[in-house]
Amino acid sequence: MGKKAKTAIVPTREENYAEWYQQVIKLADLAENSEVRGCMIIKPWGYAIWENIQKHLDKMFKDTGHKNAYFPIFIPKSFLEKEAEHVEGFAKECAVVTHSRLEDDGKGGLKVAGELAEPYIVRPTSETIIGDSFARWVNSYRDLPLLINQWANVVRWELRTRLFLRTAEFLWQEGHTAHATELEARDETKKMLDVYAEFAEKYLAIPVYKGEKSESERFPGAVATFCIEAMMQDKKALQAGTTHFLGQNFAKASGIRFQNKDGEMEYAWTTSWGVSTRLIGALIMAHSDDNGMVIPPRVAPAHVAIIPIIKDSDQEELVMDYVTSLRDELKDVVFDGRNIEVELDTRDMTFSERSWDWIKHGIPIRIELGIRDIENDSIYFGRRDMEPKEKVSMQRTDFITSISSILADIQNNYYDRALCFRNDNTVEFDDKKEFYKFFTLRNPNTPKIHGGFASAHWCGSPECEEKIKGDLKVTIRCIPEDAKGENGFCINCGAESKRRVLFAKSY
């Protein structure tokens, strides 16, 4: 039979999904492990993706009335203790600062000294320290709503880490808002969930399900938690963003009170919401293939790589003049409100090595230009949404005028592919046996990608949820917000149910 096609990533997704993920990150130069256990070093190509995520999201936050601010990385232990559920939720994974300086230990090393009166917690999230500020900033109903966002790093001392998906330190944004009424706070929670969903679909090209978390999956201290859930190529779910309606829990804990129009004191209603560098993990697992990283053009660090092919030193000047002028011309073209960014790759490598390197990095368009193309004034290029060898030629002027629409086309193709994959692997179940079969490996000795999203009825009891989790390691990812009212019977206990929920294995 035919030989297996050579892939740039070994192993393939099918062969070993977890290892494939690591290799994509490595060969695309996105990030690496650091000397500090569980913490990652984000390399320039990976960080540039984060910068693009930040840029677009930040604009969406500003457009919805939010302002950026910055709060301390250290939280007094007493702050964290104010909200009972909250402290219980985070206590097990906190980095604690207990000393303020180092002293010579007399043996050529250093010892810790200067014990603090009260330990500081390196923020795992900032509800409590921001709440403390809000309590001082809010006095009257005229001070509300208060709409704040912070771009920051947080630390959660995770025991099992994976680059981008779960690291001890990660970068994120956390929105924190305070409102005069419950309705307004609930609307904010909903609005920001819509912002996240729109961002995921339009920029990251990842379709998501929006919905509410069940009680067991709720953020510690929240009244209600909402999320966007995306399907990865191993058919597992990844929570890509969350928003929380905090009720008056944190307002009471931090003392965020205001005088209403009638002159009475009331507690504010607060929300919080966040997305993190985990989105880069989502990008990798939603789009990338056996040849490496795939990055949607709207968040790609660069759109085009130009690879000049120089066979003789006497061609060099001609080719280089041509490619630099092409680069400059491309840089004047605007795609998605941003000038096209070009990598001119003159590294001393064969051009096919350079071409493969850019495939692995996920650049949307690769241009390979030699003397033959230049004589015809044509551009020979490959698209990352097509096979590596499936390349085409186009007249230079045509290429310049159509590059924006080509990039838009690539962006759409990634989304359509991900949407098809997700829809093909989202299945409705009404029979418990079938449901269990869907999530059970045929042969546990040879793990294979299996399962998907299962839409099934749930009576609402934590016991049924727990049973399914215990049996199958499958959890309720969300109660979809657009689920139509439908009578049925709980997939576990058979009791009456009024709506379907989404079950899946998750990251």
Add this chain to the structure above:
RNA sequence: CGGGAUGUAGCGCAGUUUGGUAGCGCGUUCGGUUCGGGACCGAGAGGCCGCUGGUUCAAAUCCAGUCAUCCCGACCA
């Protein structure tokens, strides 16, 4: 934090069962031949065999401890 696996050249690995000169492939350096499809030939360079201790005339190899990484669990964005 429990179970399993793995740490040997920049990367990927063999060698460990049975202790006795440190190996292979890729990459890299130099020379040559090729040159529009991840080139070929030749010659080099490159190692506290994760770390600490023990056993031994002798340890990559045996023993104890320790650290790190990966996988599976529990926990979580």
